[in-house]
Amino acid sequence: MTTTHDLDLDAFAGHTARHDVRTGDVARELADVYAATLAHLAGPDAHVLAVPYEPVPDVDPDPVLDPHLYVVDAFGRPLLRLRDGEIPAVTDPRLRAYWGDFDLARRACHEEILDRLRRMGGVFPRFDPRVPDVRVGLPISATAVTAAGGARLLSRQGAPCLDTFEAADDMFRTxxxxxxxxxxxxxxxxxxxxxxxxxxxxxxxxxxxxxxxxxxxxxxxxxxxxxxxxxxxxxxxxxxxxxxxxxxxxxxxxxxxxxxxxxxxxxxxxxxxxxxxxxxxxxxxxxxxxxxxxxxxxxxxxxxxxxxxxxxxxxxxxxxxxxxxx
Structure with a gap:
């Protein structure tokens, strides 16, 4: 026998699932536009935006000394460090129209985008550990998307449990x-x-x-x-x-x-x-x-x-x- 309580739980589960689908679609669109923007800022060789979740061995883990938020090419070489005073302006008219008065020349704005992606349930994929310093990142190039399994963001349901936990922990820190x-x-x-x-x-x-x-x-x-x-x-x-x-x-x-x-x-x-x-x-x-x-x-x-x-x-x-x- 189905009770009203069971129906309420079913309705809640359905609403939650539809919410996850909607936020997932928005997160994927934001990730795609953001990746296109980083390619515009860093150049055609832009491969991955390295996103720090945990300290890298033998590299200072303190962001005071090394912020570790930068775009690299396919060989792990830094192309663009997201630091105030080092980020060029967005000149592409379509991208400028999308971002409006959101000032991407400021590092804090890039941190806010990443934080929003995490809050919408996105988990950044892991990459080949042979690429220096890029353990976790946002794929930019088509090659990087393929290496990440065909998606720029993983859903929390589809990501490994430890990656989901690390993403949630990083979201809390942010x-x-x-x-x-x-x-x-x-x-x-x-x-x-x-x-x-x-x-x-x-x-x-x-x-x-x-x-x-x-x-x-x-x-x-x-x-x-x-x-x-x-x-x-x-x-x-x-x-x-x-x-x-x-x-x-x-x-x-x-x-x-x-x-x-x-x-x-x-x-x-x-x-x-x-x-x-x-x-x-x-x-x-x-x-x-x-x-x-x-x-x-x-x-x-x-x-x-x-x-x-x-x-x-x-x-x-x-x-x-x-x-x-x-």
Whole structure:
């Protein structure tokens, strides 16, 4: 006997399947246009866009030093590194019409495209390990598509389980940085000189996530612009843009409780944070130096990521912007 509950589950399964089909079609179209755009930018020899999922042995895994997001030819030779200031403009009229005002000269826009493909269920195929540094990537050339099994993206249902897990993990890292970038941009919009969000972490940062909370906002010299412990200090939010206000919805931007909840949520998922440069540390900051870089090119303390058990080599580091080594 078929119950109403069974019918509801069948209906839900049908809706889910139709949703997956629709998003899969959109993801494939986006992947095709994006591949054509990368071929336009990198030239006729463009073969694969290397997409990093995990550190490559004998190559620094820290994106501060090597971002590992570039187009290679069939021999694995880099043709175009997707770095700000190194990406040419799109000149093809049809491609420009497709992308509109989406600025592909910025690396962040390429990261957003890849993130959207992952969010729509796409899994990037793996390639011949003999091609240097290209373990996972987006096929660009027809030859690369053939080598990937005839598709630019694999569906989550059709991809090997480990690849699906790695794609989901990478999506989480990207989403984490996107969330923290919104927080960073809000802080710098309210406090233009802000450079670091200094954190207080209960007990040992590497093993406990019982309490992680915002402590201070510092400028690039390490001077305090905002102390979250001083409840009477209020940030003037009147100058925030409508876009920033809309992004926070009903929540108050820079609310201590919201920031604390966000940091605890991230820490509970094993993310780690950078460390404040040693020359900026002051006695009143306590003995915890974990921080988030709030804008590009500020310095952070980076140890040797190849050292045994170095925390930056194995866990996702929260980085809304790419900092420099101190």
């Amino acid at each position: 989403a984490t940085d996107t969330l923290m970038r919104r927080i960073a941009d809000t802080i710098t919009e309210a406090l233009p000189e802000a450079a670091y969000l200094l954190l207080a972490v209960f007990d040992d940062h590497d093993y406990s996530h019982e309490d992680t909370y915002p402590k201070r906002v510092l400028d690039e010299r390490g001077e305090t612009l905002l102390d979250f412990d001083l409840k009477h200090e209020q940030v003037d939010l009147s100058g925030l843009s409508d876009r920033t206000r809309a992004a926070w919805g009903r929540r108050t931007a820079l609310d201590f409780g919201t920031l604390r909840h966000t940091l605890q949520w991230l820490h509970s998922r094993l993310v780690v944070f950078d460390e404040l440069p040693s020359d900026l540390r002051k006695a009143e900051y306590d003995d915890k130096w974990y921080c988030v870089a709030l804008r590009p090119d500020v310095r952070v303390e980076i140890g040797d990521p190849h050292a045994d058990h170095h925390r930056l080599a194995y866990e996702p580091v929260v980085r809304p912007y790419r900092p420099r080594a101190a």
